[in-house]
Amino acid sequence: MSNEENSVGDGLQPVPHTGSPAPTLRLRGVGRRFGGLLAVREVDLDVVQGERRAVLGPNGAGKTTLFNLICGDMPASSGTIELYGEDVTRSPARARVKLGLARTYQQSRQFLGLTVEDSIYLSIVGVEGGRLRPLILRRDAQLRERAREAAGRVAIDHKLGERVGDLSHGEHRQVAIAMALAAQPRMLMLDEPASGLSRGERVLLTELLLGLDPSITLILIEHDMDIALSVAQSVTMMHDGRVIVEGTPDEIRANQTVHDLYLGRR
Amino acid sequence: MSEPAAAPVAPAPTTTMLEIAGLDAFYGKARVLDDLSFTMERGSLAIVGRNGMGKTTLCNAIMGIAPPHAEGSIRFEGKELVGGQSHKIARHGIGYVPQGRRLFPSLTVDEHLRIASRSAGGASTGGEWTRERVYELFPRLAERKRNGGAQLSGGEQQMLAIGRALVTNPRLVVMDEPSEGLAPAIIENMIETFRELEREGLSLLLIEQNLGVATSLAERQLIMVAGSIATETTAAVLAGDSELQRRYLGVEPLAH
Numbered sequence: 001m002s003n004e005e006n007s008v009g010d011g012l013q014p015v016p017h018t019g020s021p022a023p024t025l026r027l028r029g030v031g032r033r034f035g036g037l038l039a040v041r042e043v044d045l046d047v048v049q050g051e052r053r054a055v056l057g058p059n060g061a062g063k064t065t066l067f068n069l070i071c072g073d074m075p076a077s078s079g080t081i082e083l084y085g086e087d088v089t090r091s092p093a094r095a096r097v098k099l100g101l102a103r104t105y106q107q108s109r110q111f112l113g114l115t116v117e118d119s120i121y122l123s124i125v126g127v128e129g130g131r132l133r134p135l136i137l138r139r140d141a142q143l144r145e146r147a148r149e150a151a152g153r154v155a156i157d158h159k160l161g162e163r164v165g166d167l168s169h170g171e172h173r174q175v176a177i178a179m180a181l182a183a184q185p186r187m188l189m190l191d192e193p194a195s196g197l198s199r200g201e202r203v204l205l206t207e208l209l210l211g212l213d214p215s216i217t218l219i220l221i222e223h224d225m226d227i228a229l230s231v232a233q234s235v236t237m238m239h240d241g242r243v244i245v246e247g248t249p250d251e252i253r254a255n256q257t258v259h260d261l262y263l264g265r266r
Numbered sequence: 267m268s269e270p271a272a273a274p275v276a277p278a279p280t281t282t283m284l285e286i287a288g289l290d291a292f293y294g295k296a297r298v299l300d301d302l303s304f305t306m307e308r309g310s311l312a313i314v315g316r317n318g319m320g321k322t323t324l325c326n327a328i329m330g331i332a333p334p335h336a337e338g339s340i341r342f343e344g345k346e347l348v349g350g351q352s353h354k355i356a357r358h359g360i361g362y363v364p365q366g367r368r369l370f371p372s373l374t375v376d377e378h379l380r381i382a383s384r385s386a387g388g389a390s391t392g393g394e395w396t397r398e399r400v401y402e403l404f405p406r407l408a409e410r411k412r413n414g415g416a417q418l419s420g421g422e423q424q425m426l427a428i429g430r431a432l433v434t435n436p437r438l439v440v441m442d443e444p445s446e447g448l449a450p451a452i453i454e455n456m457i458e459t460f461r462e463l464e465r466e467g468l469s470l471l472l473i474e475q476n477l478g479v480a481t482s483l484a485e486r487q488l489i490m491v492a493g494s495i496a497t498e499t500t501a502a503v504l505a506g507d508s509e510l511q512r513r514y515l516g517v518e519p520l521a522h
Contacts, residue, residue, distance in 0.1 A: 034417060058449045059421025060406055106420040106447060107366065159318070166293060169365045169443075170317030170475065192420070195446045196365075198316045198475050200516030223421075223449055224476075264451030 023082075024049045024187060024217050025070065030079035031241075032065050039065040041241040043079070049186075052209075052218045054232035056252070058262050062241040063221045064106065067191055070219075071103050072096045083187075097127060100186030104179075104193060108172035112165030116156060116175055119164055120147035123179035150182035151175075155204055170196035177205070187217040194224040206230060225263070229253065237262065281308045282343075283438055283469045284328075289338035289348075291320070291327050291493075298323045299336070300493035310470040312480040314504070315490035316515060321473045322365055324490070325442045328471075329362050330355045342438065353385075361436030363444050365473075367423040371416035375407055375426055378415065383433040394466075400429035403459050404452070420447040428456070438469045445479045457482050477515075481505045489514045 027045040031038065040062040047053050055063050068074045070081060072093035081089045083099050110119055124143050151157040156174040159167060164175060173196045180188055193209075194202050202224065209231045212218060222228040229235070229249040237245040237252065239261055245252065252258050259265070284306040291299035298320045304311075315321055327336045330352040340347040347355050356362065369378060379397045401408035404425040410418060418426065424447045431439055445453045453476070460470060460483055474480035480487065481501035488495045489504075491514060504510060 037413070037417070058406070059425070059447070059452060060410070060419040062419075064419060166296065168318045168322055174317065192447060196317070196443065196475060198314075198515045199477050199511050201317060202475075203516070223447065223453075225450060262449055262451055264454040 023047055024051070024084060025219075026080075026082040027070070028080050030066075030069055030081060031077050032062075032069055032074065033077045038241050040069060040076075043238075043241075043243055045236065045243065047217060047219060049217055050214050052220070052231055052233045054220045054222060054228040054235045054249075055238060056222075056228060056235060056258070056262060057238035061238040063238055064191055065241075066238070067103060067189055067219075067221065070096075071101060071189065097183075101189065102127075102180040102183045102185035102187070103189035104173075104176040104191055106191050106195070108169070108176065110164045110172060110175060110179075112163065114164055115161055116151060116164060116167070116178075117144070117147055117160040119175055120150050120178050120182045124182050124184075127183045146184075147178075147182055150178040153181060153208055154178045155201060170198070170201070173197065174201065177208075185216065187219070188212070189219045191221045192223065193220070194222055194227050202227060282306070282341075283308050284471065285339070285341040286328075287339045287341075289324075289327060289336060289340060291323050291336045293323075298493055299327065302338075302494045304488055304495050304498075306469070306471065306486075308467070308469050309486075310464055310472065310484035311486045311488065312472045312474055312484035312501075313488045313490055313495075314474060314477065314480050314515060315496075319490045320493040321490055322442055323493075325362070325364070325440050325471075325473060328355075328440055329360065331364075356385075356434065356436075359435075359437040361431030361434050361439040363427050363431045363439065363441040365442040365446070367420075367427045369415035369418075369423055369426060369430075372414055374412050374414055375418070376411045378426055378430055379433050382430040383435075385434070395432045395435050397429075397433060400432060403432075403455070404429060406452075421449060421452065424448055425452070436468070438471060440471045440473075442473045443475055444472070445474065445476045453479060477505065477511070 023046040025045065025047040027043055030040060030043045032040040043066060055066065057063050069076045072088065072091060076089060080087060083096055083101065088096055121144055124146060148157060148160060151160055154174040154177050156171060156178060159171065177193055194205055197205060206227050209218065220228060220231060232249055235247055235249055235252045236243055237258055245255055245258055282305060287303045289299050289302040290297060302324065313321055328340055328347065330347060330350050336348055338348065342358055342360060345358060376397065379400060406422060407425050407429060410422055415423065428444055448456065457479060464470065470483060472480060472483055481504055485501050487499050487501055487504045489497050496514065499510065
């Protein structure tokens, strides 16, 4: 809905301006094949700047694969993917990160030997480092502060000095979200952020997502419907690799197909 | 039942499933479990708590799995488990659904289930769980029978991890967040199945962050804080008491 906003983070990203209200993310006919299995088929998707979009679907519907295609973790077998007006279908993941994309994974992919603070700090440096190497040292204290602040937002700041390898599974997930936030993305993609979190940690996550800078685009895979449907403005429901329903949270709640395939009787 | 008569005294016919007393566990110097004790009768028991309180370490200690150096006592149907090897512990009749699934990327769904049912050995009773029954519980897995572990989605991996524990026909299943990554309709299905299994005599030790799952599967709820059991309550009380939830499952610093 909102117009394009280029005031990202410290204004560091030399972002290509399209000058048009083109979607932040635009997929056309995107598919992915694993041998004989079509994990994602013919997906069209438009997400505008600042939108909160939930991607729902039964297990094995292709949600995470779709995330992998958008992020460039694996190439699409067919179709095109545009990010901020740029065709990134063949671009590597790091190029998409430079455009302002950050994501989390279902399973932890962190360096177990690093402390929590260093992990989050490196996720900032990783994004800004290439461009800003000479500035890094001067800004080090500031980036450290930003890392600690991100840890606080997911309530993992009491473990800043601990090795990631010594943390519990749920804590890994908190660190992953902090790492994604600290990178100050324009588009944040979270793959089941609430799983592994306690009730209270989920409340905090919900508050965090509801309070997210409105210019940040959020795409969320989440099976906790309390979170998904309170945070999302729009919902894409996948089944067997396809998008089968799109709508507002209310429309999704009232949709019989969604109940049959996904929500169950509730 | 089929154990050789190692103990001079025959185990008393008791309904006590699990008896944990004074359990400490350490990762290096860090104490993760601190004088933890509880007794579990046949039936179901849920352990809830914030992240990092030691819940997974407790499961690993019961199963005799790696790092933690554990001291104290864990008795399963009267048999001491501390110091035992994990494959032997499993053969006593305990199934484990670990967090993070721990599957073999190159084995297919069907191979995982075949190997698990074979490795269970003769100790299990009943012997009612078959691969077919697992496929009935999770029809999605039947569709993925010949796919390798690495080709499964997160939720499918979770279904397989549960199925793998069930085909060993355990008397006790230790489940570390079984609902993680599962779609709502599948969770509903799983809850129904486990209730049925409970009626058939299976005991469940359940670690869950999803309070809905924890409170629908177990009447007894133990709340874990900093490596020990802080308090015990019931499903109805925990589900309805937001102050209790905030106090023990919230993110504010815990007041002791």
